[in-house]
Amino acid sequence: MRAARPFASLALSFLLLAIFVGVWQLSSLTPRGGEATVDPEYAALVGAAAATGGQTPFPSPLEVGARILEHLADPFYVRGTNDQGIGVQLAYSLGRVLAGYGIAALVAIPLGFVIGMSPLLYGALNPFIQVLRPISPLAWMPLALYTIKDSAVSSIFVIFICSVWPMLINTAFGVASVRREWLNVARTLECSTLRTAFRVILPAAAPTIMTGMRISIGIAWLVIVAAEMLVGGTGIGYFVWNQWNNLSLADIVTAILVIGLVGMVLDQLLAMATRAVSYQE
Amino acid sequence: MRRSFVSVEGIARRFPGPRGGPAQTVFENVWFGIEEGEFVCLIGHSGCGKTTILNILAGLDRASEGAVVVAGREIDGPSLDRAVIFQSHALLPWLTAEENIAFAVRSRHPDWSRAQVAAECRRWIDLVGLSAAAGKKPAQLSGGMKQRVGIARALSVRPKILLMDEPFSALDALTRGTLQDEVNRIVAETKLTAFMITHDVDEAILLADRILLMTNGPNAKIAEVVVNTLPRPRTRHDVHHLPGYAELRNHILDFLVDRSKRLAETMPSGWDPRSIPEVRPAVPA
Ligand SMILES: Nc1ncnc2c1ncn2[C@@H]1O[C@H](COP(=O)(O)OP(=O)(O)O)[C@@H](O)[C@H]1O
Ligand SMILES: [Mg+2]
Numbered sequence: 001m002r003a004a005r006p007f008a009s010l011a012l013s014f015l016l017l018a019i020f021v022g023v024w025q026l027s028s029l030t031p032r033g034g035e036a037t038v039d040p041e042y043a044a045l046v047g048a049a050a051a052t053g054g055q056t057p058f059p060s061p062l063e064v065g066a067r068i069l070e071h072l073a074d075p076f077y078v079r080g081t082n083d084q085g086i087g088v089q090l091a092y093s094l095g096r097v098l099a100g101y102g103i104a105a106l107v108a109i110p111l112g113f114v115i116g117m118s119p120l121l122y123g124a125l126n127p128f129i130q131v132l133r134p135i136s137p138l139a140w141m142p143l144a145l146y147t148i149k150d151s152a153v154s155s156i157f158v159i160f161i162c163s164v165w166p167m168l169i170n171t172a173f174g175v176a177s178v179r180r181e182w183l184n185v186a187r188t189l190e191c192s193t194l195r196t197a198f199r200v201i202l203p204a205a206a207p208t209i210m211t212g213m214r215i216s217i218g219i220a221w222l223v224i225v226a227a228e229m230l231v232g233g234t235g236i237g238y239f240v241w242n243q244w245n246n247l248s249l250a251d252i253v254t255a256i257l258v259i260g261l262v263g264m265v266l267d268q269l270l271a272m273a274t275r276a277v278s279y280q281e
Numbered sequence: 282m283r284r285s286f287v288s289v290e291g292i293a294r295r296f297p298g299p300r301g302g303p304a305q306t307v308f309e310n311v312w313f314g315i316e317e318g319e320f321v322c323l324i325g326h327s328g329c330g331k332t333t334i335l336n337i338l339a340g341l342d343r344a345s346e347g348a349v350v351v352a353g354r355e356i357d358g359p360s361l362d363r364a365v366i367f368q369s370h371a372l373l374p375w376l377t378a379e380e381n382i383a384f385a386v387r388s389r390h391p392d393w394s395r396a397q398v399a400a401e402c403r404r405w406i407d408l409v410g411l412s413a414a415a416g417k418k419p420a421q422l423s424g425g426m427k428q429r430v431g432i433a434r435a436l437s438v439r440p441k442i443l444l445m446d447e448p449f450s451a452l453d454a455l456t457r458g459t460l461q462d463e464v465n466r467i468v469a470e471t472k473l474t475a476f477m478i479t480h481d482v483d484e485a486i487l488l489a490d491r492i493l494l495m496t497n498g499p500n501a502k503i504a505e506v507v508v509n510t511l512p513r514p515r516t517r518h519d520v521h522h523l524p525g526y527a528e529l530r531n532h533i534l535d536f537l538v539d540r541s542k543r544l545a546e547t548m549p550s551g552w553d554p555r556s557i558p559e560v561r562p563a564v565p566a
Contacts, residue, residue: 179371181367181371182371184359184365184367184371185371187359188339188340188341188359188360188361188365189384189385189388189389189438190359190361190388191388195388199384200373203373203375206375279374279418279420280374280418280420281374
């Protein structure tokens with residue numbers, strides 16, 4: 001691939017955005033046709049008025065923009081349990097993600113290290129990992145709620161369970177595939193097990209471990225929205241669900257944008273960390 | 282019988298056969314010795330088991346039978362006293378040249394201060410002519426420079442024995458020559474005991490006091506020991522003018538081209554693996 005000119009790419013990005021917003025604005029100006037036919041079950045679920053779309057048409061970009069400005073003006077207000085600023089909700093979600101992800105890292109990286117260094121353990125634990133890994137993290141939610149009996153801790157548990165696998169697998173793989181010759185260097189220098197682990201194996205496996213951590217944070221951020229929609233109470237996922245009940249589509253669009261931006265920032269932070277520990281052979 | 286400083290006593294190495302078949306014997310009943318301060322080269326075709334022998338001497342691999350005794354004690358694993366220069370240099374790519382050497386220095390002297398370690402690193406970096414590249418990562422160094430770091434790292438632990446597995450085979454001829462001269466000089470100055478595997482006949486004649494000739498595998502044997510009687514000090518520029526050089530070189534080449542294969546099938550009668558015949562081709566009969 002030829003090196004793209006960053007300025008040209010950026011200009012094209014803005015052009016595409018402008019076209020998208022323009023088309024969106026134009027389509028929200030055209031008057032809507034008569035009553036749409038609506039599935040009666042759906043109407044019962046959301047209320048007849050909402051289902052026909054008569055009262056709350058899809059917001060125009062201008063309306064969404066105005067909503068975003070309102071949220072930005074006062075992101076951290078608290079007016080009762082069901083009415084808190086988008087910043088407060090984000091903080092709840094981020095807190096849960098960081099807690100579950102942090103615990104997962106504390107478990108997965110040392111465990112992955114041990115598994116990676118021991119072919120016996122690798123073989124013994126691999127079947128469990130292979131079965132547990134593909135389970136949708138939300139499938140754990142009922143079990144978590146039943147045993148933990150606390151919705152906030154249950155969401156943290158779900159974040160833990162979804163982010164633990166990529167870190168565990170990548171750490172074990174990275175540690176197991178450290179070049180034999182680097183280990184031989186440590187052996188001829190009579191390095192202790194601990195010194196070999198921290199000075200040779202860890203830096204050698206660090207890029208692979210960080211890649212696992214980057215995959216995990218992405219999954220955790222995907223899952224937290226769904227988990228909070230399920231358990232309710234607080235968090236950006238609950239915010240989306242709550243605004244759906246209020247039929248405030250402008251708020252939902254705002255939240256979707258914010259979720260995307262925060263996810264991107266988290267990913268870029270991990271990408272920076274990965275670059276910091278990567279090396280060229 | 283008097284024991285050599287390094288005494289290889291009847292070692293064998295077998296690998297499990299493919300799919301549970303009979304074990305593959307790379308070599309067995311190998312006996313040889315290296316005297317203190319001596320430089321011994323091992324020459325043989327690819328796959329005959331040279332690296333395996335060196336790894337056993339280093340303690341990185343274990344013999345299936347037999348033992349290696351160094352200074353009267355059977356070796357049991359790697360040691361800082363036996364440094365290895367790896368064929369692929371094996372530098373840690375996330376460390377700079379200087380940090381790679383510092384890693385070795387700190388292994389030898391865990392109690393040294395930062396300043397002491399830095400001073401020692403400087404010394405070795407200057408000695409192998411790497412002053413300008415000390416802060417560079419291996420990926421930014423040429424093959425020759427990487428191997429210089431490998432040499433400095435091996436020597437910086439002040440080993441008693443230096444083990445080298447085809448250390449210069451990946452280098453261009455010019456760089457190889459320079460490094461051969463440097464290793465020759467350093468080994469002579471520090472009175473190191475050295476064991477080197479090589480493919481290169483001229484390299485062996487330049488560096489070695491004795492050259493072990495190994496037949497083709499499997500079941501490789503050390504068929505003959507060539508004593509290098511050419512006078513020291515030798516340099517790359519004059520060694521091939523020395524009387525006897527051609528005879529020495531031809532003898533080894535003959536072995537590599539023809540006898541290594543014939544002898545792999547049948548050794549001459551009376552050949553005893555415990556006292557391998559010594560030949561001195563450079564001495565006029
Ligand atoms: N881990 C191993 N498993 C099975 N066979 C091996 C292993 N390591 C080396 N060998 C065999 O031992 C023989 C000698 O290998 P090596 O010592 O690397 O030869 P050389 O260094 O002389 O080229 C080769 O035929 C190789 O196939
Ligand atoms: Mg080899």
